[in-house]
Amino acid sequence: MAILRGLSDAAAAALDLAFPAACAGCGCEGEPLCATCRPALDARLAFRGGTPIGLPADLPAPLLQLEWCAPFAGPVRAALHELKYAGERRLAQPLGEAVARRWDRVGQGATVVVPVPVHAERERQRGYDQAALIAEVAARSLGLPCVRALERARATVAQFELDRDERSANVSGAFRVRVGARAGDATGAAARVAGRWILLVDDVVTTGATLAACAVALEEAGAFAVSAIAVARER
Numbered sequence: 085m086a087i088l089r090g091l092s093d094a095a096a097a098a099l100d101l102a103f104p105a106a107c108a109g110c111g112c113e114g115e116p117l118c119a120t121c122r123p124a125l126d127a128r129l130a131f132r133g134g135t136p137i138g139l140p141a142d143l144p145a146p147l148l149q150l151e152w153c154a155p156f157a158g159p160v161r162a163a164l165h166e167l168k169y170a171g172e173r174r175l176a177q178p179l180g181e182a183v184a185r186r187w188d189r190v191g192q193g194a195t196v197v198v199p200v201p202v203h204a205e206r207e208r209q210r211g212y213d214q215a216a217l218i219a220e221v222a223a224r225s226l227g228l229p230c231v232r233a234l235e236r237a238r239a240t241v242a243q244f245e246l247d248r249d250e251r252s253a254n255v256s257g258a259f260r261v262r263v264g265a266r267a268g269d270a271t272g273a274a275a276r277v278a279g280r281w282i283l284l285v286d287d288v289v290t291t292g293a294t295l296a297a298c299a300v301a302l303e304e305a306g307a308f309a310v311s312a313i314a315v316a317r318e319r
């Protein structure tokens with residue numbers, strides 16, 4: 085299995101070299117997100133932290149901070165879609181760097197980055213977890229460790245099919261901190277989140293119910309506090 089995974093990574097890298105990227109935003113050839121479309125990722129960069137912009141300003145408990153880089157629209161939406169469904173993994177770089185820029189500007193306190201996990205079955209089908217790729221780039225840019233500390237405890241319905249109350253119930257108890265270790269995580273996930281201030285990273289946030297459910301699981305495992313950031317906010 086590890087060999088197969090290695091081969092598929094090598095094949096993916098070879099394909100990346102063989103096919104120059106087309107911009108997810110405008111289709112122009114050259115980069116996965118071109119210099120004209122990339123600034124859309126920084127739409128909120130100059131905004132103060134927590135600026136509600138006509139949104140319900142409530143922060144889903146127990147999150148201390150909920151940030152995002154841009155509205156879920158235009159080139160940002162297209163880039164997230166390409167990363168998630170079209171296998172364009174190179175997009176994790178500009179998306180993760182945008183997360184780091186926004187967090188560097190307004191974020192407070194976090195010392196460990198943890199991605200929101202996709203369903204294990206979906207990661208198997210896709211070969212990667214898009215939120216983890218974004219989180220790894222963001223963590224590297226911020227100079228923080230990235231720990232894949234969470235896993236899905238049970239299956240959930242896709243959040244977009246549900247209203248606000250249903251979303252919260254759908255993801256409540258859906259996450260848990262992984263038991264045991266895994267490559268690059270020698271001391272175990274629980275040990276690495278205990279007593280730490282966590283920054284959760286996801287691709288898209290809507291109500292924040294998923295991030296809140298992840299935060300509950302992290303705090304139950306001993307995390308000191310949990311803040312969150314997504315590339316985009318959808319409403």
Ligand SMILES: [Zn+2]
Nearest residue numbers: 107110118121
């Ligand atoms: Zn473009």
